Amino acid sequence: MNPLKVENVVKQYADKTAVNGISLEVSEGEIYGLLGANGAGKTTTMRMVLGLIYPDEGRILYNGKPYSNEQLSLLGYLPEERGLYPKVKVSDQIIYLSQLRGMSRADADRNLKHWLERFEVPEYYNKKVEELSKGNQQKIQFIAAVNHKPRIVVMDEAFSGLDPVNVELLKSTVKELRDAGSSILFSTHRMEHVEELCRNITILHRSNTVLKGSLKEIKKQFPRERVILGTDNEVSGLERVAGVTGVTRTEHGYEIAVSFEAAGADILRLAMEQATVNRFEIKEPTLNEIFIRTVGDRHE
Numbered sequence: 001m002n003p004l005k006v007e008n009v010v011k012q013y014a015d016k017t018a019v020n021g022i023s024l025e026v027s028e029g030e031i032y033g034l035l036g037a038n039g040a041g042k043t044t045t046m047r048m049v050l051g052l053i054y055p056d057e058g059r060i061l062y063n064g065k066p067y068s069n070e071q072l073s074l075l076g077y078l079p080e081e082r083g084l085y086p087k088v089k090v091s092d093q094i095i096y097l098s099q100l101r102g103m104s105r106a107d108a109d110r111n112l113k114h115w116l117e118r119f120e121v122p123e124y125y126n127k128k129v130e131e132l133s134k135g136n137q138q139k140i141q142f143i144a145a146v147n148h149k150p151r152i153v154v155m156d157e158a159f160s161g162l163d164p165v166n167v168e169l170l171k172s173t174v175k176e177l178r179d180a181g182s183s184i185l186f187s188t189h190r191m192e193h194v195e196e197l198c199r200n201i202t203i204l205h206r207s208n209t210v211l212k213g214s215l216k217e218i219k220k221q222f223p224r225e226r227v228i229l230g231t232d233n234e235v236s237g238l239e240r241v242a243g244v245t246g247v248t249r250t251e252h253g254y255e256i257a258v259s260f261e262a263a264g265a266d267i268l269r270l271a272m273e274q275a276t277v278n279r280f281e282i283k284e285p286t287l288n289e290i291f292i293r294t295v296g297d298r299h300e
């Protein structure tokens with residue numbers, strides 16, 4: 001049984017439908033990507049998963065059961081807007097928040113020390129949140145989300161405001177949580193993070209699901225329209241190959257846009273007649289390209 005199951009959930013605000021019948025399941029040890037343009041319905045969906053607001057239709061199940069206070073200790077939330085108390089000491093608030101979610105003071109304290117060590121900032125234990133930089137507050141917010149060892153973690157733009165080194169650090173901890181069996185519902189506008197972390201995704205657009213499934217299968221549904229050609233010298237006539245829509249010279253050869261995949265064979269043949277080919281690849285689309293195509297097509 002999957003720890004988190006969202007079934008045909010609808011949420012209406014006055015005459016605005018914020019979420020229109022979304023369904024998804026997050027299994028144990030999975031990071032599930034929830035994507036969409038601004039206003040698509042991601043935060044509304046996540047708030048329903050957290051029990052902060054209730055669906056008008058459909059249901060959400062946690063290990064097969066509907067929401068109740070029992071679920072509090074099961075759930076962790078990293079919100080997009082930061083919500084820590086600036087004037088309270090890091091240790092006091094993290095331990096307090098963990099206790100609210102059912103953890104003993106001693107366990108909360110032990111976990112907090114572990115996380116501060118993991119993030120290489122043990123000295124923050126006694127600091128007030130307002131004394132920390134924005135990026136370091138983000139680490140504390142992350143700890144607040146996971147310190148009570150939730151089995152289901154909801155992360156809204158988990159890596160925003162972090163420098164590249166800290167992005168890597170938090171990314172590796174998200175992977176560790178996954179490997180330890182957590183179910184993570186992960187929302188971001190950074191498609192390269194989704195490519196790296198998520199197995200399954202849902203793309204929402206204007207409250208509706210427009211694309212859903214495993215990243216691998218989704219990529220197969222989209223045509224491969226980019227050929228990478230590595231050559232040691234020039235190849236002439238590429239732009240005249242049937243199906244070629246654009247040719248860009250790169251440092252190591254060419255990047256060629258094609259309107260159908262089979263054009264790749266003719267490109268390779270032509271290149272081999274004129275040069276030594278040391279790389280040939282028909283690239284699958286990036287998630288960024290898929291997102292823009294899927295959501296962009298529907299934009300007014």
Ligand SMILES: Nc1ncnc2c1ncn2[C@@H]1O[C@H](COP(=O)(O)OP(=O)(O)OP(=O)(O)O)[C@@H](O)[C@H]1O
Pocket residue numbers: 013016017018019036037038039040041042043044045
């Ligand atoms: N409390 C509310 N009252 C009225 N409308 C709301 C409320 N919360 C959200 N909405 C509307 O519901 C829709 C979905 O909003 P939501 O915040 O879920 O989008 P999102 O995908 O998280 O967007 P973003 O990427 O900008 O954070 C939007 O049109 C928004 O204006």
